[in-house]
Amino acid sequence: DGGITQSPKYLFRKEGQNVTLSCEQNLNHDAMYWYRQDPGQGLRLIYYSQIVNDFQKGDIAEGYSVSREKKESFPLTVTSAQKNPTAFYLCASSIGLRQAAYEQYFGPGTRLTVT
Amino acid sequence: GDSVTQMEGPVTLSEEAFLTINCTYTATGYPSLFWYVQYPGEGLQLLLKATKADDKGSNKGFEATYRKETTSFHLEKGSVQVSDSAVYFCALSDITSGTYKYIFGTGTRLKVLA
Numbered sequence: 217d218g219g220i221t222q223s224p225k226y227l228f229r230k231e232g233q234n235v236t237l238s239c240e241q242n243l244n245h246d247a248m249y250w251y252r253q254d255p256g257q258g259l260r261l262i263y264y265s266q267i268v269n270d271f272q273k274g275d276i277a278e279g280y281s282v283s284r285e286k287k288e289s290f291p292l293t294v295t296s297a298q299k300n301p302t303a304f305y306l307c308a309s310s311i312g313l314r315q316a317a318y319e320q321y322f323g324p325g326t327r328l329t330v331t
Numbered sequence: 332g333d334s335v336t337q338m339e340g341p342v343t344l345s346e347e348a349f350l351t352i353n354c355t356y357t358a359t360g361y362p363s364l365f366w367y368v369q370y371p372g373e374g375l376q377l378l379l380k381a382t383k384a385d386d387k388g389s390n391k392g393f394e395a396t397y398r399k400e401t402t403s404f405h406l407e408k409g410s411v412q413v414s415d416s417a418v419y420f421c422a423l424s425d426i427t428s429g430t431y432k433y434i435f436g437t438g439t440r441l442k443v444l445a
Contacts, residue, residue, distance in 0.1 A: 220374075249433075258335075258420065258437040259375075306374050313431045317363045317382040317424070320433065322374030 218243045220323035222307050227328045229301075237292045237326045239307030246312045248290035249320065252276060253304040262305075265290055266313050294328065301330045333358045337421050337436035344411055344443050352406040352419055352439045354395075360427020364388075364397055364404040367420045369438070375420060378406075411443045 220241045229235045241248065247266050251259040261274030265284040279298025284290055290309075294301045304327050308320040338353040356362065363382045367375040379388030384399035395406045404421060421436040 222374075256437070258435040261433070264431075308374075313426065315426070317380070319365060319377045319380055320375075322367075322376065324374050325372075 220307055220309055220321055222305075222323035222326050225324065225326060227326055229328070229330050231330055232296045233330075234293055234295050235301075235328065235330075237294070237305055237307075237328070239290045239292065239323060240288055241290075241307075241309045241321075241323075242288060243309055243321060244287075245309035245321070246287070247310045247318075248284070249308040249310075250274075250280070250282065250290070250292045251306045251308065253306060253325075259306065262292065264313075294330075301328060303328060333360075333362070333423060333425055333432050333434050335421050335423055335434050335436040337419075337439050340418075340438070340440040342439060342441050344441070346413055346443055346445050347410045348443075350406070350408040350411045350415075350441065352421075352441070354404045354406065354421035354436060356402050356404065356421075356423050358402075358423060358425050358427075360425045362423040362425035362427070362432075364395070365422040365424065366393070366395055366404070366406050367422060367435075369418045369420065371417075378419070411441070413443045413445050416441055416443045 223238045249264040250262040263282045265271040281293045307323040310318040365380045366378040368378045379390045381388040381397035387396045418438045425432045
């Protein structure tokens with residue numbers, strides 16, 4: 217089955233540690249995205265990537281970093297510089313960015329707790 | 332700038348009641364509009380979409396019509412079920428200005444009681 221996988225589902229870290237969240241897709245999509253979701257709030261875009269080896273900052277990129285070395289993979293690193301890292305992180309993909317009508321396909325999410 | 336505004340939740344209904352969740356948008360261009368649904372502990376799933384004025388998106392008994400004159404995309408269902416309990420997000424996508432934008436509303440939680 218085609219889809220997006222995120223691992224792990226739950227992640228616990230101590231303050232001051234960097235942590236990397238995995239996102240893999242087998243949909244052959246060019247575009248991939250990372251969102252952060254906090255309770256009672258909508259989704260906020262962290263980073264997105266249109267093609268391999270290219271990515272753009274979203275609305276809340278500070279304290280995060282990404283890489284896109286393969287079409288299928290778009291890992292997100294939450295660094296110690298992120299002031300409030302505890303949140304639910306969602307990865308998504310779409311066919312591309314050239315048409316506004318493309319819907320996004322989401323993974324099941326990773327809940328990160330930093331103490 | 333572009334934005335999406337949804338009605339505040341939670342919305343609590345009895346089974347078989349009629350559902351409306353309001354969504355209005357502002358956009359500098361000519362966006363596509365979407366409704367996504369999120370069940371507890373999961374990612375979002377596309378529910379329906381519309382890409383031009385007067386288009387009606389529909390899926391699983393849910394409907395929404397792209398109203399350019401009122402900049403709205405309200406979600407409706409004639410008879411809700413307990414299994415419809417979830418959070419619903421309205422979203423827009425716009426590349427008219429040359430810059431990619433995909434904006435989500437804050438979500439509306441729906442609780443359906445048996």
